[in-house]
Amino acid sequence: MRFFLLVRVILQEIFDEAAYKRFCVKEGLGVGRESYAKFLAEGEKASQIKVRCC
């Protein structure tokens, strides 16, 4: 059970779900279109494009 929980947490981090949750907590926003748009805009402004290796 603990293993599957860990896998879920890893996937949430890889797929940015955890980052979005942290953003909502930090900004005091609820989950929704507006907060997600802000989350995406902030990521784009910060030029935080993940480098993907060859």
Add this chain to the structure above:
Amino acid sequence: MNSVARFILWTVIAALGALALATIALHRHEQINALWLVTAAVCTYALGYRFYSAFIAAKVLALNPQRATPSERLENGRDFVPTNKWVVLGHHFAAIAGPGPLVGPVLAAQFGYLPGTLWILIGAVFGGCVQDFVILLFSVRRDGKSLTEMAKQEIGPLAGSVAYASVISILVILLAVCALVVVNALKQSPWGTFTIAMTIPIALLMGVYLRRLRPGRVLEVSAIGFVLVLAAIWGGQWVSQTPAIGKYFTMGAPALALAIIIYGFAASSLPVWLLLAPRDYLSTFVKLGTIALLAVGIAVMHPTLHMPALTKFVDGTGPVFAGKVFPFAFITIACGAISGFHALISSGTTPKLIRRETEIRLVGYGSMMAESMVAIMATVAACVLEPGTYFAINSPAGIAGQLPAVAASTISSWGFPVTAADMQSLAHMVGEQTLFNRTGGAPAFAVGMAHIFSRSLGGQAVMALWYHFALMFEALFILTVIDAGTRVGRFMIQDVLGHAWEPLGRTSWYPSVLATSALIVGGWGYFLWQGVRDPLGGINSLWPLFGIANQLLAGVALCVATTIIIKMHRAKYALVTLAPLAWLVIVTFTASWQKIFDPDPRIGFLAQAQRLAASGANPRLIFNNRLDAAVTGILIVMVTLILVESIRDWTGILSGRREATTKEAPMVTTRLAEERG
């Protein structure tokens, strides 16, 4: 476990590893099982991790569990976040695992399975894993600074600027060769082209779904995207069997190259959320699942390797790419053993997530071990094929012959029997018109993977589906690298141009976005076009160029690492990074010299240009070969500059003429350690 039991356990692992290595190294003229490769790899990694990485952690780097990491000191809830080590491991592996460890070992299999396997294991344990580990730690101790910033701070401004220019140049070559692999995999393949084309509307749909319908539900939409991709694979079969529609997806290499260039420009210019981010999620989802599936497939099916340990092509006459096993096996394997690109990730997002210094060993060293294991699996996928089949797929028409009967006869004359009828039957089985001259590594890997899976999961009836699944998986991987790489290159160019004129540096100013996107796409697009027009198939010249560039970037990373180790007053342990650096310098400088000056036109760019000029060939082809020679020369000069700067630094410090001051962030005791006692 008590010390006696531990001693026995590690002795057994060492003995088993030695037996497996001896089996793969000493067996000649008889086939061996793929499990020997897997066993050798697992035992070697286990020993490397348990002993060598522990030695580096304790003696060389002196990891300090009491020292606060930037994720704790600079925590901002966005990029600096203390994160569970297993989560960071998964995150880091997802970023470093790309198409390189799949394609490189497949191409290097032309030498037989032995050279590639040995270099993947030795190179990873003593080179790649060490590089990723030390660069990650040094970046953590510098608040997550990038490789180029560390080069500037620790070696000097010249080294910083040269490292920056090297990264941009290497990026251009990397993107070109990645695009060429996709072009070669999809040319004249309506099924594959349709499937990959469908991933664009699927990604757009995912982007809109995430933004409008279910904000933030990335895993959910990735699963939906995956189901849609499977449907696209299924639909591709129908498209390929329906001439009226199939003709629109039956494209030659030039048309595909143009399509990818246009796509790269669009992906770089469109908002991230619309295309790039959803495609990245989809690709990661497929990537992690497929790698796991392949690992299970090889473990359960344990196929027999048909490729010999060594082929006659170790002498440099190979059809896949020209050049002797030394140095070309080492630069061809690339990411599976050591990749300079990993240093960019180890000094990018990952150091900002590390919770404790002691966890860097697992993340840095451990992730690269997993990447190396992927390379071993790719070697297995290539070597389960009959050698005749492998060479028929990977030999360019310019060498084997254009017509199937001629190509089959040429390949058989090399001592690897194959018939045109066998190849036609295999092509039919995987749903392709032909499998001759499908250079680039991706189709051979896809056939190998389909071969492994079709032995149990659905049998030969579904071999075509497995083949196209593998092809889709690789192309998706590669297009994600192209998306993200083009955008990263755009940001880097904007960063430089912004110093000349401020608006050019604004990432949201559209004229600058379009101009810099065009610049970076134009750069890799030119090399891609050159590869497509190359009569020897393009891979012969571009993959070695990519390998040289990638390994040179690793050389830059190891220069930075060695400098820091010496500045830390641990010069007696500097061999840990100096030895792989010396090896990379020998390999890449030899390969570069040969690629520029070798008198054999298949190897030397200048000899090829001369031959083309003598035969009155297209002046563009002649220019391209001279350009490749110039690019190789420029890369070598840039790395030589960094090397000379570094050596001056090392000798200055060791002779006491120069002060050894590192630019580490101040030591702050962690609260996490206090809380945990």
